[in-house]
Amino acid sequence: MKPGEKFQPRKLNTPLDKLTRKQAGRRSLTKTERKHGRYIKARPAGEKKDDIAFDATIRAAAPFQKKRVEKRKRLAFAIESSDLQRKVRVKRVANLVLFLVDASWSMAVAERMNATKGAILSLLTDAYQRRDR
Incomplete structure (x- = not known):
């Protein structure tokens, strides 16, 4: 040469690519805690309630609507904190x-x-x- x-160069796929990172770049796809990146799936929100996945939250709350009739009163749909789902995002990093x-x-x-x-x-x-x- x-x-x-x-x-x-050879592409390297390592277990480190499954970590959550904060950097930006154009090389490897990885999960990110930031609100940037592509939304790939949802997980229960737990303590972090800042990047809510509305579609997944509604799907999580839907089966319990008949049981929540008293709580709803005038609401069309009742959502509890246990129903909240947060977004899992993936982006490219350096x-x-x-x-x-x-x-x-x-x-x-x-x-x-x-x-x-x-x-x-x-x-x-x-x-x-x-x-x-």
């Missing part, structure tokens, strides 16, 4: 790119070092375009 040629180069005598062969330089330049270009760190 020569400098300037495009190097295609990856940390770390280069470790073996520049010892065994790698000193010109072809290997040129290939290494080409791969690193291509990966740096890709990381810059995707706003990685």
Whole structure:
């Protein structure tokens, strides 16, 4: 590989991609606590009642409407705090790119070092375009 040629890196799927992150970027999909990102599913709200999934909340409360007739009085629909569902969102985040180069005598062969330089330049270009760190 020569400098300037495009190097295609392998995609890494790690258990860390299932973590919730706050950063922004364009590389990996991950769950986010922010109110940005695509709404993929709903979970019981618990203590966090700030990003309510109205559709899922109504579905959670619907089976109990006959039992809540007294509580509703003039309301068309009764929702209790146990019915509240919050949104689970997913968005793209940046990856940390770390280069470790073996520049010892065994790698000193010109072809290997040129290939290494080409791969690193291509990966740096890709990381810059995707706003990685």
